[in-house]
Amino acid sequence: MRNEEKIREKIAEFENRLGWYQNIDLGSGIHTKTRRIWGEEIDHPKARWAEVAKAVPNDLTGQSVLDIGCNAGYMAFEAKSRGANYVCGVDLKKEYIEQARFCADVRGDDIDFRQLSVYELEKLGRQFDLVFFVGILYHCQYLYEAIEQASKVAGKRMIVESAIHPEDSEIPLVRFVRSSNYKGPQGKDAARLPGHWHPNMTALKDFFYEQGFSKIETLFKKGGRGGIVADR
Numbered sequence: 001m002r003n004e005e006k007i008r009e010k011i012a013e014f015e016n017r018l019g020w021y022q023n024i025d026l027g028s029g030i031h032t033k034t035r036r037i038w039g040e041e042i043d044h045p046k047a048r049w050a051e052v053a054k055a056v057p058n059d060l061t062g063q064s065v066l067d068i069g070c071n072a073g074y075m076a077f078e079a080k081s082r083g084a085n086y087v088c089g090v091d092l093k094k095e096y097i098e099q100a101r102f103c104a105d106v107r108g109d110d111i112d113f114r115q116l117s118v119y120e121l122e123k124l125g126r127q128f129d130l131v132f133f134v135g136i137l138y139h140c141q142y143l144y145e146a147i148e149q150a151s152k153v154a155g156k157r158m159i160v161e162s163a164i165h166p167e168d169s170e171i172p173l174v175r176f177v178r179s180s181n182y183k184g185p186q187g188k189d190a191a192r193l194p195g196h197w198h199p200n201m202t203a204l205k206d207f208f209y210e211q212g213f214s215k216i217e218t219l220f221k222k223g224g225r226g227g228i229v230a231d232r
């Protein structure tokens with residue numbers, strides 16, 4: 001699809017239906033996002049990707065990549081642009097998968113976007129060389145089940161990014177933030193979520209050691225967020 005008027009119309013239609021959380025570059029100066037919906041930046045998730053990308057090889061030729069909680073597909077598109085062979089993106093929300101498919105169509109990217117929950121990843125029936133588990137762990141009501149499911153499909157490397165409990169401690173700590181007590185951006189919307197789990201960095205790493213990853217390193221920790229890279 002390369003009719004710019006139609007592309008802009010479709011972007012506006014999605015905007016009216018549920019808004020754009022991610023700003024996807026559709027070429028010719030066209031971008032999806034024009035306003036913040038949860039307090040994120042207008043160019044979201046550019047800054048988040050910059051942290052995640054530190055653990056992503058520049059050349060992904062021949063590799064398979066899975067983006068869990070892909071939203072409109074930003075990280076899946078980044079993986080494709082680095083030459084990944086097969087890229088799959090999954091999200092719980094049908095509307096986000098529709099956004100992602102629309103963007104893939106406009107960009108001309110061959111990506112397998114599917115509406116699927118983190119608790120159903122076994123339906124994919126395979127493992128991936130690289131898995132993004134970014135900005136989703138704290139949304140998962142069944143925290144440990146989500147960690148197990150995501151780990152099972154990660155054949156080599158998984159990158160995990162999350163809101164974290166800020167306490168630097170050797171003791172693994174996980175804080176549960178009641179929906180009604182949530183004080184983050186756009187608290188009203190967030191209150192629809194079942195609650196927020198915030199592990200500290202020690203707990204975040206321990207979760208994945210427990211899943212059999214042999215090497216786990218801190219990618220970053222700042223502004224209430226943290227990231228790790230876990231290798232088999």
Ligand SMILES: C[S@@+](CC[C@H](N)C(=O)[O-])C[C@H]1O[C@@H](n2cnc3c(N)ncnc32)[C@H](O)[C@@H]1O
Pocket residue numbers: 022045048068069070071072074090091092093096116117118119134135136139140
């Ligand atoms: C905060 S957004 C992060 C999106 C993207 N990974 C990023 O960093 O920009 C969380 C995403 O996870 C999705 N999500 C929430 N719970 C999920 C679940 N149980 N299974 C799959 N996706 C889920 C949401 O629909 C949303 O698109």
